[in-house]
Amino acid sequence: MERFAPLLDGLIFTPARNCKLTLMKEYFRTAPDPDRGWALAALTGELNFREVKASQIRALVMERVDETLFDLSYDFVGDLAETVSLIWPSRHGVNYVPSLSEIVTELHEATRIDAPARIGRWLDALDPTGRWALLKLVTGGLRVGVSARLAKTALAEWSNVPLEEIESVWHGLAPPFADLFRWLEGHVPRPAIEGQPTFTPIMLAQPLEDSYLGKLDPADYRAEWKWDGVRVQLVGRGGQRRLYSRTGDDIGAAFPELIAAMPGNVVLDGELLVMRDGEVASFNDLQQRLNRKLASSKMLAEFPAWVRLYDILEEGAEDLRPLPFDRRRARLETWFASAKPDRMDLSPVIPFRSWDDLKELRAGARERSIEGIMLKRGDSPYVSGRPKGPWFKWKRDALTLDTVLMYAQRGHGKRSSFYSDYTFGVWRDDELVPVGKAYFGFTDEELRRLDRWVREHTVDRFGPVRAVEPQLVLEIAFDSIHKSTRHKSGVAMRFPRVHRIRWDKPAAEADNIANVERLIT
Template sequence: MKPFATLLDALIFTPSRNAKLRLIADYMANTPDPDRGYALAALTGDLSFRTAKPALIRQLVAERVDPELFGWSYDFVGDLAETAALIWPERRSNRDWPHLAEVVERLDSAGRAEMPGLLAEWLDALDATGRWALLKLITGGLRVGVSARLAKTAVASLGNIDPAEVEEVWHGLEMPYAPLFAWVEGKAPRPAVEAGAGFRPLMLANPLEEREIETLEASAYRAEWKWDGIRVQIAARGGQRRLYSRTGDDISGAFPDILGAMDFDAVLDGELLVLRAGEVAPFNDLQQRLNRKSVTPKLLRDHPAHVRLYDLLFDGDEDLRPLPFDARRQRLDAWHARTGPDRMDLSPLIPFAHLDELKVLRAGARDAAIEGLMLKRGDSPYLAGRPRGPWFKWKRDPLTLDVVLMYAQRGHGKRSSFYSDYTFGVWRDSELVPVGKAYSGFTDAELLELDKWVRNHTTDRFGPVRAVESGLVLEVAFDSAHPSARHKSGYALRFPRIHRIRWDKPAEEADRIETVAGLALT
């Protein structure tokens, strides 16, 4: 457990991606199985424990520390694991630190009644850093600036293996990944998972900058619409059926209607949408289906899922990824005509001769509820990751609103001491009603100014959240506005981020709910 705690502590204070990569790789190279496998599962978000919940941590702390002191400390720190680790009473113990494998396996098997004593015993034996690492592990919120992709890249570096190959075998493996480590270290062959419906890393596009547009050779590229859904991979091979998100998360359980249509042997790339009478529904309708382990008959009926296909990666056992895009597209057209799968259609190619034609189409994308355009080189193979040049995404320009800051919450990790998460609203008559939350778009210097303003203008406190005076206007950029029953305003913004801090603008001049309603896609 001590090496894992040291790793997490180092990662949270290391901003450089390459430095984080080296830290993880060094840990994996010098830590034996199965500890390193469980550490990898924690870093990739694949660990969860049924009986160890935040409420239990609060209860244990409250039994040992004055509740008022804990409440004030939690309000100041803003992170439960960090607060509990620091405030937990130090006790001399002759007990050795547990191994990470012992912690994971005991947590996985312990019953609810056994959990308080087990957790307290460990917390007594650890120092503050160890307690913090243990509690982060339990709550599943490491927040150390490491993505699942970065962790897998670090493992791949142990044997100079392409990270895309690790991604390809990942979904055929189970914790603590002993066959994976044996393979990358040259002690065993690559795990044989090719025949199944495992995830193949997606090819991603780079944003198209304005200065780059005129440098492109129009004849080399093919154009498609960028649909307003989520990117998915359909994998039906070896008798298995899986639907994956762009990051490789298995979302099959939420979309049995799509799985029921996968009566073929192929791997496809596409966009998951809600489609009614041939029309793409607003993204908010798709959100009703996401992040669910199961869905009700009503959801299936009212929010029918559909996949608009972009690419064909495998046709039966044949790997088409090395082929150029034009050849793969021809194969996709022929496959779709031959197979005729339910709930799936083809994303049409957009004919054009000059880039100016695409500029006009992009300008009208918002009215058609489309995110923008995709440009793909006709000669590009399907490459994992985000190679520069073959594919571009040319999104429509964002919308903006002037909103008023209503609440601020402490961030996580490096931001745990700052109020960096901001809930904002617009005017409805003389009342502010919330329409979104943002925690990006500002510089470190602006964060300091915002944090100071929040502290000086607090009107009420709700745990780690502060209500503030209606005095600060923020200009937020966002992709679209949608009706939302979860928001008091009746609307929610998609992907909001702070564009400017309007220190100069009076709060009463911020936008009103009627403006949001006019921008909403209904």
């Protein structure tokens, strides 16, 4: 815990991705085995033991601390784990600080009954940061702002092994990842993963500017709709089945109906959607199913999952990735016709002759489930990562709204003296309702001017946030807008960014909530 606790402590306070990476690289460089493997498991969400409940933690502290003093402290601090870590009385003479691996090993063995006593012993020996880290660990969910992808990126940067290689062996390994670290440090060859249902890093497309089209020959490219869901990879290998997100997270447990529908001995690339009566439901519906560990039977019935297939990477023992796209497409169609999997269909190839044809199709596709068009070279092999040239995504034009700046928040790092995060709203009668937040889309010069404007028009302050006079119109661009129960205005935007700053436009002429509701999909 001597190294792991300060790592978590540093990660939670560090907003910048690069600094988070620096902290993790330093940890992987200096922490011993098997501690660093368990830490990696904790950061990537692969540490599983029975979670300790908040009530058990509270009971533990009540054996040692006066209840009135605890309640007053909890009221002030507002977070149970933190209150306990700070108020816990240190015991003189108890100074054996347990290692992370000792803690993990003991917790794996612990029963519901004896886990709290073990935790109490460790809390006695740790300092406040160590106690806080331990409580985060045992109550589940570190929430230190690190995704599994970022932790793997740190491994890649530390070891100079490409991220794709780490991702492709990842699901063939298990904590505490001794073989992974030995490989990354160059002591042994890459761990053997043949026959295991591992993830293959996916192939991504470059964004396409309209002006670039003239340089491309339409005959070289195939077109498909870009569906508004999430990219997934389905892996059936060696009698096992997995569903992976585009970043290689195993999300199968949340989609049991897809796991059940998956045929074996094939690796497929597709778009995860919610489908009702042959109609693609909104992205918002899909979100009900995402970011959940498990799905209830009610969720399964209300938001049925579906995969629209784009590609086939492996069939039986044959690796199809080196084949050109056209040959893979033919193999996908043949395989689909014979396998007839449930809950899946093929994403159609759109016939076109010229770029103008396609432009017209793209403009006409107002179906909410279509984000734009994908262009793929007919001769392109399937290459992990985002190679330049073979695949393009050609998104529909963004939607825009004229909104009024309501609040501005200070940024972090380079932006810590700038009010750079803007909450904007639209009119509902005489009142502004916030509809979103944007923090990019402007130049450095515009940021300086916005910052000055915020300082000169502040009407109230709440910590790092300033409320401003409702006078400045921000034209916001976004990809789509959805109903949301999580936001006060009842709507949520996807990818909002500042499109133009309308220094000229009177705030009264900004859009109202009715204009917003018309754009909801």
